[in-house]
Structure formats: structure tokens, C-alpha cells
Amino acid sequence: MNNQNKFNPVALNIAVIGGGVVGCAVARKLALSGAKVTLLEKAPDILDGASKGNSAILHTGFDAPPNSLEWQCVQEGHSEYLKIHQELNLPLMKTGAMVAAWTAEEESRLSDVLEKGLANGVADLQLLDRAQILKKEPHLSPDVRAAIYIPREYVIDPWSAPLAYLLQAINNGGRALFNAEVTGGTFDGLHWQLRTGQGLVQARYVINCAGLYGDLVDQAVLGSSKFTIKPRKGQFVVYDKAARSLINSIILPVPSKRTKGIVLFPTIFGNMMVGPTAEEQDGRDDASVDNKTLDMLARKGLAMLPELRDMPVTATYAGIRPATERPEYRIVEDPDRHWITLGGIRSTGLTAALGIANHVHKLLEEQGATFTPLEDPVVTPVPNLAEHLPRDYSKPGYGEIVCHCEMVTLREIQAALTGQLPAGSLSGLKRRTRATMGRCQGFFCSARLAELTQDTFIEPLGLEKKDA
Amino acid sequence: MHNILDCTACDVAIIGSGPTGIAAALTLKKAGISDIVIIDRETEAGGIPRHCGHPPFGLLEHKKIMTGPAYARYNIKKAKAAGLFLSLKTTVTRLEKGGSISFITPDGAGQLRAKRVLLATGTRETPRSARFVSGDRALGICNTGALQSMIYLKNLRPFQSPLVVGSEVVSLSALWTCKKAGITPVAILEENKKTTVNWPLNLAPRYFGVPLFLQTKIVAIHGNGRVEAVQTVDASGRIREHICDGVLFTGCFTPESSLARLSHLAMAPGTGAPLVDNTGRCSDPVYYAAGNVIFSPVKVAGRCWQNGCNVGRAICRDLRK
Numbered sequence: 001m002n003n004q005n006k007f008n009p010v011a012l013n014i015a016v017i018g019g020g021v022v023g024c025a026v027a028r029k030l031a032l033s034g035a036k037v038t039l040l041e042k043a044p045d046i047l048d049g050a051s052k053g054n055s056a057i058l059h060t061g062f063d064a065p066p067n068s069l070e071w072q073c074v075q076e077g078h079s080e081y082l083k084i085h086q087e088l089n090l091p092l093m094k095t096g097a098m099v100a101a102w103t104a105e106e107e108s109r110l111s112d113v114l115e116k117g118l119a120n121g122v123a124d125l126q127l128l129d130r131a132q133i134l135k136k137e138p139h140l141s142p143d144v145r146a147a148i149y150i151p152r153e154y155v156i157d158p159w160s161a162p163l164a165y166l167l168q169a170i171n172n173g174g175r176a177l178f179n180a181e182v183t184g185g186t187f188d189g190l191h192w193q194l195r196t197g198q199g200l201v202q203a204r205y206v207i208n209c210a211g212l213y214g215d216l217v218d219q220a221v222l223g224s225s226k227f228t229i230k231p232r233k234g235q236f237v238v239y240d241k242a243a244r245s246l247i248n249s250i251i252l253p254v255p256s257k258r259t260k261g262i263v264l265f266p267t268i269f270g271n272m273m274v275g276p277t278a279e280e281q282d283g284r285d286d287a288s289v290d291n292k293t294l295d296m297l298a299r300k301g302l303a304m305l306p307e308l309r310d311m312p313v314t315a316t317y318a319g320i321r322p323a324t325e326r327p328e329y330r331i332v333e334d335p336d337r338h339w340i341t342l343g344g345i346r347s348t349g350l351t352a353a354l355g356i357a358n359h360v361h362k363l364l365e366e367q368g369a370t371f372t373p374l375e376d377p378v379v380t381p382v383p384n385l386a387e388h389l390p391r392d393y394s395k396p397g398y399g400e401i402v403c404h405c406e407m408v409t410l411r412e413i414q415a416a417l418t419g420q421l422p423a424g425s426l427s428g429l430k431r432r433t434r435a436t437m438g439r440c441q442g443f444f445c446s447a448r449l450a451e452l453t454q455d456t457f458i459e460p461l462g463l464e465k466k467d468a
Numbered sequence: 469m470h471n472i473l474d475c476t477a478c479d480v481a482i483i484g485s486g487p488t489g490i491a492a493a494l495t496l497k498k499a500g501i502s503d504i505v506i507i508d509r510e511t512e513a514g515g516i517p518r519h520c521g522h523p524p525f526g527l528l529e530h531k532k533i534m535t536g537p538a539y540a541r542y543n544i545k546k547a548k549a550a551g552l553f554l555s556l557k558t559t560v561t562r563l564e565k566g567g568s569i570s571f572i573t574p575d576g577a578g579q580l581r582a583k584r585v586l587l588a589t590g591t592r593e594t595p596r597s598a599r600f601v602s603g604d605r606a607l608g609i610c611n612t613g614a615l616q617s618m619i620y621l622k623n624l625r626p627f628q629s630p631l632v633v634g635s636e637v638v639s640l641s642a643l644w645t646c647k648k649a650g651i652t653p654v655a656i657l658e659e660n661k662k663t664t665v666n667w668p669l670n671l672a673p674r675y676f677g678v679p680l681f682l683q684t685k686i687v688a689i690h691g692n693g694r695v696e697a698v699q700t701v702d703a704s705g706r707i708r709e710h711i712c713d714g715v716l717f718t719g720c721f722t723p724e725s726s727l728a729r730l731s732h733l734a735m736a737p738g739t740g741a742p743l744v745d746n747t748g749r750c751s752d753p754v755y756y757a758a759g760n761v762i763f764s765p766v767k768v769a770g771r772c773w774q775n776g777c778n779v780g781r782a783i784c785r786d787l788r789k
Contacts, residue, residue, distance in 0.1 A: 288605070462618055
């Protein structure tokens with residue numbers, strides 16, 4: 001064991017289980033508050049579960065359950081993101097969103113949406129008629145009837161944000177252990193000894209942010225769980241960058257009880273997407289796509305945006321939401337055992353994570369933890385991947401363009417493979433650089449990428465060289 | 469001139485150094501137009517033939533049979549012997565009205581104004597995603613382009629026993645590549661009643677020892693991490709499970725036309741190619757397109773070479789007007 005792994009009983013050691021967006025944000029907040037944070041992730045890299053696939057929207061909370069913890073965390077997360085995004089070099093695309101009604105029945109429900117939004121303190125909502133909608137969104141089908149415009153719903157980078165959070169935690173005394181699945185543990189009244197894939201880890205407090213596996217971690221360590229994860233899959237279709245100019249804002253449907261419904265939205269990477277579905281399933285890691293659903297999404301997209309007809313599809317994927325048997329966030333405290341579980345955090349998690357982190361900090365203080373916030377925390381900006389801001393290729397000395405579709409440079413790939421939080425898997429490298437995520441999906445760059453990453457990952461892109 | 473960053477204007481800018489681009493450049497040069505810049509984003513010139521490590525290339529245009537890489541080298545040698553300027557690692561980022569093109573290189577960005585611009589950006593295969601194929605997004609799923617560049621350029625294999633989808637000319641090329649690299653496909657799938665190329669793919673089972681399944685398509689790809697199996701269904705509804713460690717999607721070509729698509733140029737509806745007249749001229753008369761970026765279905769290198777020559781002549785006539 002190296003020095004870093006030595007347990008310091010004086011410091012406030014806190015273990016965060018799970019390297020999704022919630023775990024990364026919690027790790028950041030607690031590290032900045034002066035705790036010695038250890039993030040434990042069972043995969044070889046962060047964002048391997050629910051946080052791998054979401055709609056990348058920074059929500060205002062206009063449609064959250066009023067006065068709920070979710071609403072509070074979303075609002076706090078929204079304003080916190082606006083506060084820190086510049087110093088962390090995290091992008092923000094001020095698109096706005098509209099809840100669009102396509103039928104008379106949907107139109108009749110817009111007043112409820114408006115009322116709820118106003119009750120939720122989102123005061124800048126605007127009711128738009130068809131002409132006003134088409135002025136903002138000239139490519140939208142004229143079948144649209146009316147909409148509520150939400151100016152402060154924005155688009156962000158869903159992978160760089162958590163990366164920046166964890167990187168800042170690491171730069172402020174924290175650490176991250178990968179391939180470190182938590183399989184059990186003992187509590188002596190003051191400290192936890194967690195059994196992990198990387199050996200024993202000691203901590204005064206444990207925050208379970210294991211997302212899709214949150215209930216299983218509680219069962220493995222505490223013996224039982226207060227909720228059950230009901231995985232809910234969402235499939236997406238990503239259109240070519242040429243489709244980006246077809247919409248300006250996020251086009252939301254009038255929501256039903258169960259889900260926000262199928263959304264048309266621009267991505268920070270310069271694409272346009274349709275999704276997600278909401279499919280209950282048993283598998284916690286079954287992110288498979290299916291032909292019929294993808295066809296349905298394409299048809300829905302086409303109905304709202306007729307010019308999608310000639311637009312090529314770049315990618316398809318599915319994300320899995322860690323839903324539970326109830327709709328609300330499941331924040332479960334066990335103060336006697338110094339344990340907090342953050343469960344049931346679904347699509348609002350990307351926005352809410354920073355607010356949830358503040359909430360956890362407060363709960364820990366209530367449990368008796370004392371923090372001495374860092375006076376001058378280290379700020380660590382991350383590389384920009386947003387299409388509307390200068391990318392690495394615009395600066396000379398990049399070596400070569402490895403991925404032409406997404407314009408990923410050799411310099412970017414080398415940086416992502418080294419440093420404090422290097423990519424631990426191919427998908428981790430893709431999320432850090434966008435390599436192979438473009439329209440050709442690796443037709444041109446797989447070989448070079450395989451060469452550059454040979455001997456780097458457990459699952460390589462290229463099998464070992466053939467013997468001569 | 470040795471650096472494109474020093475170049476602010478030229479007679480003809482050719483984007484792409486594959487057979488089409490080189491043929492057009494040589495034709496123009498022969499006709500007395502010498503201020504030509506050939507731009508390619510790759511680190512090596514020659515285009516797709518560079519990673520098709522098997523014959524027959526060159527029969528039609530050079531009267532000799534070569535492997536793809538030898539053919540690519542031969543073309544580039546001819547271009548260099550003719551004194552043509554080739555700028556590699558140069559990515560065109562924007563086409564503007566009137567022939568102004570923006571580009572980036574590892575040494576910096578630039579812009580040049582060409583009297584005529586030829587788009588010879590070629591084609592690529594449709595990836596799994598755009599085909600809406602069901603199942604897991606596992607490792608080991610790729611196109612022939614990725615397979616061949618991995619094998620011929622990097623000596624790496626993406627899989628050991630893949631399922632092959634498609635029966636076009638390129639599928640045959642893929643099977644040859646597999647055979648040469650010691651990769652043993654488990655089956656070839658074709659959705660239609662007949663293979664797309666009749667001979668010798670219908671003999672594939674005998675030639676390559678690989679069973680061919682007609683009127684068969686993928687139900688789902690399975691694999692946690694790497695591909696583990698593929699379920700298929702045939703016309704009679706029979707479901708089969710193929711144990712494999714990869715899926716090779718061959719053919720189903722689509723023009724590599726994103727530069728045109730993101731520009732002011734009109735696109736030909738339903739093809740993904742820039743709209744051209746019978747001389748290869750685009751909606752902005754300064755722009756031309758030739759070769760596989762406009763061909764549907766895709767054509768072999770020799771036909772692209774021929775088209776490059778024809779469009780080269782058209783540009784020449786146009787410039788002389």
C-alpha cells in the first residue's frame with residue numbers, strides 16, 4: 001500500500017460508493033469541505049452506470065414535485081452549476097426549452113404545467129401560441145398547437161461535468177479507487193471497514209451513491225435496503241450534426257405522471273437527439289437497444305421535425321435510470337451507523353447532483369460530523385468538448401486528428417490516457433474525448449485508436465497482434 | 469510551395485487523395501493547369517485502397533494488377549512525379565460560397581480561395597447504429613473499413629470469429645482480409661433472396677468455409693463487454709444463435725459528404741450525396757464532386773479513377789471558358 005492509502009484516524013474519512021454524477025458531486029463537496037474522501041467505483045472508470053446515458057439537460061425544476069427534496073436539489077444544482085461552470089471550464093448552452101402541446105388534450109393540460117412551474121418558483125415561464133413557437137422554431141411541424149417556454153432550461157456536457165467534480169475532489173485531498181466493488185463491511189461504532197475489490201477501506205462515514213446498485217450495496221453491507229431499484233431503460237437516437245440547426249431549444253412533451261416523455265433536444269456536441277423511452281426491465285446493466293423502439297423514436301422525431309427525413313443517424317444508445325418503487329428521491333439515513341444512501345435519483349440527477357451534495361453535507365453535520373472547509377481549494381478545469389466553444393484542434397501542435405467525425409486530436413487522446421484521472425476503459429476514453437462517437441462510428445479511426453490504446457485497457461479494441 | 473499555410477489561392481483545390489482526387493489532379497495537370505492543391509486529412513495519402521490489402525486494383529486505369537496499398541502508392545508516386553502538391557493531415561472544416569475553404573493542420577488553421585473545388589471525399593459503410601440493429605452495444609462490432617485498417621495498417625484484429633453481415637463486393641474483400649489474418653467468420657448473413665454480388669459470394673461456403681444464410685437478419689446482438697452471440701431469424705421464422713466474438717457490418721455505403729451537407733451546397737434528396745449535374749458540377753458552380761461521394765451504388769477504384777479524369781476535364785473546360 002502506498003502512502004495515500006494509509007488511514008488517518010484524525011482526519012474525517014468519508015467513503016463515497018459509486019462514481020456516477022451523484023458520487024462525483026458528493027466527493028467534490030465533501031473534499032472542498034475538508035474531508036478525506038475515498039470514492040469507490042466497481043467499474044474501471046467513472047460514469048459506468050446510469051450516468052453513462054442521460055439527456056444532458058440542466059433543469060430548472062419547473063416540473064418537479066412542489067416542495068420536494070428533488071425540487072430543492074434541482075434548483076440548488078442549477079444555480080450552483082451556473083456558479084462553477086466557468087472556473088471548471090464546463091460548457092453551457094443557453095437553449096431554453098418548450099413544453100409543446102400537439103393535441104387539444106395536451107393543450108388543455110398546459111395550464112397545469114404553467115401553474116406547477118410558477119408554484120415551483122420558476123417565474124419566467126411564457127405561454128406561446130403556434131405563431132410564436134414557429135418564430136422561435138421555424139423547422140418544427142406546424143401541427144404544434146401551443147407551448148410553455150422555459151428560458152433557463154439549458155444543455156450541458158453530461159460526462160465532463162462529473163469528471164470535473166471528481167477531479168476537483170482528487171486535487172483537494174481525495175482519491176478514487178476503481179475496480180473497487182463494495183462487497184461488505186463492519187462498523188465498530190465509530191468507523192467502517194469496507195471490504196472492496198481494492199482491499200479494506202476505512203471511513204468514519206459512508207455515502208452510498210451506487211445508483212443502479214444502491215439497494216444491493218445496502219443489502220451487502222447493512223443487511224437490508226429501504227427501497228428496491230426498478231431499472232427503467234431509455235433509448236435514444238442521435239442525429240448527425242447537420243440536424244443541429246433544425247432546433248434551437250429543447251422540445252419537451254406535455255409530461256405524464258410516469259416520465260418526462262420523448263424529447264427533441266440539441267446536444268452540447270453539436271448533434272440533435274430524440275429520446276428517451278421509459279421501459280421497465282429487470283436487468284440493471286442491460287443497455288441494449290431494439291429496432292422497433294428506435295424506429296418509433298425516429299418516427300416521433302420526424303412527426304415533430306419533418307426535415308429529419310433526410311438526416312442521417314449518427315448513433316443509438318440506451319441509458320438506465322435507477323428508478324425505485326416510488327417516484328421521489330430515496331435519501332435514507334442510518335445515523336447510528338454513519339451511513340447515508342442516496343437512491344432513486346433519475347433523470348434530474350445530472351442537475352440535482354450539486355444540490356444533493358450540499359444536502360448530504362448538511363445531513364452529515366446533523367449527524368455530528370464537523371467540517372473545516374478548505375480556505376483556498378484547488379480549481380481544476382477540464383478540457384472542452386462542446387462544439388460551440390473552441391476545441392483542441394483550434395490550437396496548433398495537436399499532432400494529428402485521430403477521429404475525423406468528432407475532430408478529436410492525438411493531443412486530446414494522450415491527455416485523456418494520462419493525468420490524475422486517466423480513462424480506465426474504452427468507453428471512458430470516448431466520454432473524455434468523443435473519439436468514435438461520430439457519424440462513422442469508428443470506420444476511419446478504430447485502427448489508430450486501437451493502436452494508441454493497445455495494452456491500456458482490460459478490454460482492448462484490438463486483440464493482440466497475430467503471431468507471424 | 470511546401471506548406472498549405474502559405475497558400476492563399478489556387479486554381480483547383482481537390483479534397484481527397486484517393487483514386488478520384490489523384491486522377492482529376494493528373495488530368496488537370498496534363499491539360500496545363502498546374503496550380504492545384506490536393507488536400508487529405510489522413511497522415512498518408514491514397515484513400516481507402518491503402519487498407520485493401522488484396523488485388524485486383526489498377527487493371528482498368530494502369531493496365532496492371534496490384535494490391536490496394538501498392539495501387540495507392542503507385543497513384544501517389546505518379547502525382548508526385550507530376551509535381552502535384554499534396555497537403556496531408558489537413559482537414560477542411562468549412563466550404564464557403566465562391567470557393568473559399570477553411571482548413572486546419574497540426575501547425576495551425578488557414579483559408580484559401582480556389583477558382584474551383586473538387587470534392588472527392590469518397591464513401592464509408594453504414595455503421596451498426598444507423599442500421600438500427602437491436603441488442604447490446606458490445607466491443608467487436610465494426611465495418612470492413614475498420615477491420616481492414618486494423619489488419620493492414622496496424623496488424624491488430626478486432627475479433628477472431630465474427631458474424632459477417634452483407635454480400636456486396638466489399639463483403640468479399642472482407643472475407644479475404646479475414647482469411648489472410650487468420651480470422652474465421654462463423655456465418656455470412658444476407659437479408660435478400662440472393663447475394664448482392666452473385667459470384668463468387670454464393671460460393672462462399674466452399675471458398676471460405678463459411679456458411680451463408682440468405683433471407684436472414686439479426687434479431688439481437690448479445691454481449692456483456694465483448695460480443696458473445698448473435699441471434700438471427702430467417703424467412704421461415706427460424707431463430708438461430710451464432711456464437712461469435714464480433715459482428716462485421718459490410719457495405720451499405722453512404723457518401724462521406726458531411727462537408728457538403730454542412731455547407732451551402734444542395735444535396736441530392738435521399739442519397740446523402742451533393743447534388744451534381746452531368747459534368748459533376750454542384751449547386752454552387754465553383755464546386756464539383758466526383759467518385760464515390762456521388763456514386764450510388766458505390767463503384768470500384770478504377771471507375772472512380774475514370775470519373776476523376778472526366779470531372780478533371782470538365783473543370784479544365786470550365787476554367788478555360
